[in-house]
Amino acid sequence: xxxxxxxxxxxxxxxxxxxxxxxxxxxxxxxxxxxxxxxxxxxxxxxxxxxxxxxxxxxxxxxxxxxxxxxxxxxxxxxxxxxxxxxxxxxxxxxxxxxxxxxxxxxxxxxxxxxxxxxxxxxxxxxxxxxxxxxxxxxxxxxxxxxxxxxxxxxxxxxxxxxxxxxxxxxxxxxxxxxxxxxxxxxxxxxxxxxxxxxxxxxxxxxxxxxxxxxxx
Amino acid sequence: xxxxxxxxxxxxxxxxxxxxxxxxxxxxxxxxxxxxxxxxxxxxxxxxxxxxxxxxxxxxxxxxxxxxxxxxxxxxxxxxxxxxxxxxxxxxxxxxxxxxxxxxxxxxxxxxxxxxxxxxxxxxxxxxxxxxxxxxxxxxxxxxxxxxxxxxxxxxxxxxxxxxxxxxxxxxxxxxxxxxxxxxxxxxxxxxxxxxxxxxxxxxxxxxxxxxxxx
Numbered sequence: 001x002x003x004x005x006x007x008x009x010x011x012x013x014x015x016x017x018x019x020x021x022x023x024x025x026x027x028x029x030x031x032x033x034x035x036x037x038x039x040x041x042x043x044x045x046x047x048x049x050x051x052x053x054x055x056x057x058x059x060x061x062x063x064x065x066x067x068x069x070x071x072x073x074x075x076x077x078x079x080x081x082x083x084x085x086x087x088x089x090x091x092x093x094x095x096x097x098x099x100x101x102x103x104x105x106x107x108x109x110x111x112x113x114x115x116x117x118x119x120x121x122x123x124x125x126x127x128x129x130x131x132x133x134x135x136x137x138x139x140x141x142x143x144x145x146x147x148x149x150x151x152x153x154x155x156x157x158x159x160x161x162x163x164x165x166x167x168x169x170x171x172x173x174x175x176x177x178x179x180x181x182x183x184x185x186x187x188x189x190x191x192x193x194x195x196x197x198x199x200x201x202x203x204x205x206x207x208x209x210x211x212x213x214x215x216x217x
Numbered sequence: 218x219x220x221x222x223x224x225x226x227x228x229x230x231x232x233x234x235x236x237x238x239x240x241x242x243x244x245x246x247x248x249x250x251x252x253x254x255x256x257x258x259x260x261x262x263x264x265x266x267x268x269x270x271x272x273x274x275x276x277x278x279x280x281x282x283x284x285x286x287x288x289x290x291x292x293x294x295x296x297x298x299x300x301x302x303x304x305x306x307x308x309x310x311x312x313x314x315x316x317x318x319x320x321x322x323x324x325x326x327x328x329x330x331x332x333x334x335x336x337x338x339x340x341x342x343x344x345x346x347x348x349x350x351x352x353x354x355x356x357x358x359x360x361x362x363x364x365x366x367x368x369x370x371x372x373x374x375x376x377x378x379x380x381x382x383x384x385x386x387x388x389x390x391x392x393x394x395x396x397x398x399x400x401x402x403x404x405x406x407x408x409x410x411x412x413x414x415x416x417x418x419x420x421x422x423x424x425x426x427x428x429x430x431x432x
Contacts, residue, residue: 015218026229034236040248042240061352064337070395077262088390089341093358112273117264122255153242178333 038157045153046116050102058147058183065139065146065181072139076128080115083107118154119143126217135204136174140183141166147183160215167209171197174206289398291320305398307376307383315376319409321402331407334400338392339408347411361388371412378405 033039057063066072068081083106090100106113121127132142139146144155156162166173174197179185187193200206209215237243249255260266266274278284288295289304296302301310304320321327336345344351347365354362363370370378382401383393396404419427 015221019218019221022225026225030232033239035250036239037247039236039239040250043242044245044247045242046244046246061341063341066337067341067395080263082394084390085395088392089353089359091390092360092388093353112263114265122253123257123259124254154247 036157037159037162042154042157044118045151046118048116048151049114051099051151053150054146054152055148055150072129073133074130076130078129083113118152119158121158125215127215133180134177135170135206136177136180136200137166137170138173138175138180138183138185141173145183163215164210167214170206170208171201173197174200174204292322303376304402307379309376315374315380317374317376319375319402319406321399321406323406327403327406328410330400331403331405331410334396335404335407335411338396339404342389347408363389365408366412366415371416375405375409378408 057068058065068085069078070081072078083103086100086103087107090103094100102113105111133139142156142158143152146152146155172193175185175187176196187196260274262275264274265272269276283299286298288297290296291302291304296304298305301308302320303309303316307315309316335347339347340351342351342353342359342362343349343365344354349362349364351362353359379401381389382396382404383391385391392401419430422430
C-alpha cells in the first residue's frame with residue numbers, strides 16, 4: 001500500500017516552523033530598521049530653489065547663525081531670513097550673478113523665495129528653540145555640522161528617543177552661551193565637560209524634563 | 218525548502234536594495250508610515266497658506282499699525298511703543314534733530330551685549346574693530362564699506378548712527394527688522410567704545426600706570 005503522504009512530509013512541520021521563524025524575524029528586523037525616523041527622515045536633502053551654501057556663508061565667511069536666523073534666541077521658531085537680508089550683501093557681492101536671480105526678484109517684488117522646509121517635528125510635539133539656545137544647547141546637537149554643508153540635510157532623526165536621550169542627561173551637552181553658534185567647538189576634555197555641565201545645571205537651574213507634558217501639551 | 222530559501226534571500230536583497238540604509242541622503246520627502254495626527258490644519262509661521270490673498274501664513278502688519286508690545290524700560294520710565302521718544306526714533310521729541318547721546322544708561326552689561334551684537338551683525342562688513350575690513354571686504358567681494366573710525370562718523374550724533382542701523386544708508390541695508398531697539402542702542406554704545414579705543418591719549422591712562430606704557 002502506497003503512502004498517502006510521502007516520506008518527506010514528516011519534516012513538513014519542522015520546515016513550516018523554520019520558515020515562519022525566518023520570515024518573522026526578517027519582518028521584525030525590517031520594521032525595527034526601517035519604521036523609524038532614523039530611516040524615514042534622517043538624510044532628507046531636498047533641492048532648494050536657490051543654491052545657498054552654509055559652507056560658504058557660515059563656514060568660510062564665518063557669519064554667525066543669528067545674522068540670518070534672528071528669531072532663534074527669542075522665540076520657539078527659527079526663521080528663514082527674508083530676501084532683503086541677503087540683499088544687504090548681494091547688492092554689491094555677485095550683483096548680476098544668475099545664481100541669485102530669484103533672490104533679487106523676490107527682494108524687489110516682496111514675494112517670498114519658496115525654500116523647502118527640512119526639519120519639522122509632528123504637530124503634536126511642542127518644541128522651542130529659545131529654551132534650548134539660552135540654556136547652552138548648541139545648534140550642532142540637533143542639526144549637525146551645518147557650517148560644512150553645501151546643501152542642508154536632516155542630520156539627526158528627531159525621534160522621541162533622540163530628544164529624550166539628551167533630556168535624561170543634559171549636563172553632557174551643555175556649553176557656554178558664547179559658543180552656541182560655534183559649531184566646531186568642543187570642551188577640551190571629558191572632565192572639563194562634566195565640570196562645566198554640572199555647574200551649568202545648577203547655575204541655570206536646568207531640569208531633566210522627561211514628563212510627557214513637557215513636549216506633548 | 219530550497220525554493221523557499223531562494224525566494225527569502227531574493228526578497229531580503231530586494232527590500233534592502235530598494236529601501237537603502239538609514240541616514241542615506243535622499244531628495245524624496247520623508248515617508249509617513251502612520252499618519253496619526255502628525256500634520257494638523259493649524260497655522261504655522263513661514264508656510265504657504267491659501268487662506269490669505271498673499272498665499273503665505275506670516276502676514277505683514279497693516280501699514281500704519283504698531284505691534285502691541287510691552288513698553289521699553291528706560292531708567293525707571295516705561296516707554297510705550299507708539300510714543301515719540303528719543304529711544305524709539307533716535308530724534309529729539311517733536312523735532313527732526315538727532316539725539317546727541319544714547320538714551321539708554323550705558324552700563325557694562327549694555328556694552329557686553331553691544332559687543333556680541335556688533336560681532337554678529339556688523340563685523341561681516343565693518344570688521345570686528347570697525348575699520349571697514351570685514352571678511353566680505355577682505356576677499357574683495359564687496360567694494361564700498363565705511364571705516365567707522367572716520368572723523369566724520371566719530372562726530373555723528375548717537376541718534377544718527379541709530380538711524381543708520383534702523384533704516385540703512387546708501388549702500389548699507391536696514392538692520393531695523395533684524396535687530397530690536399535696545400540692541401541697536403547697545404551697538405551704538407559699543408561702537409563709541411571702539412572709536413574711543415583708537416582716540417585714546419596718554420593722559421587717559423591713570424597716572425601710576427603711565428610709566429608702564431610701551432612706546
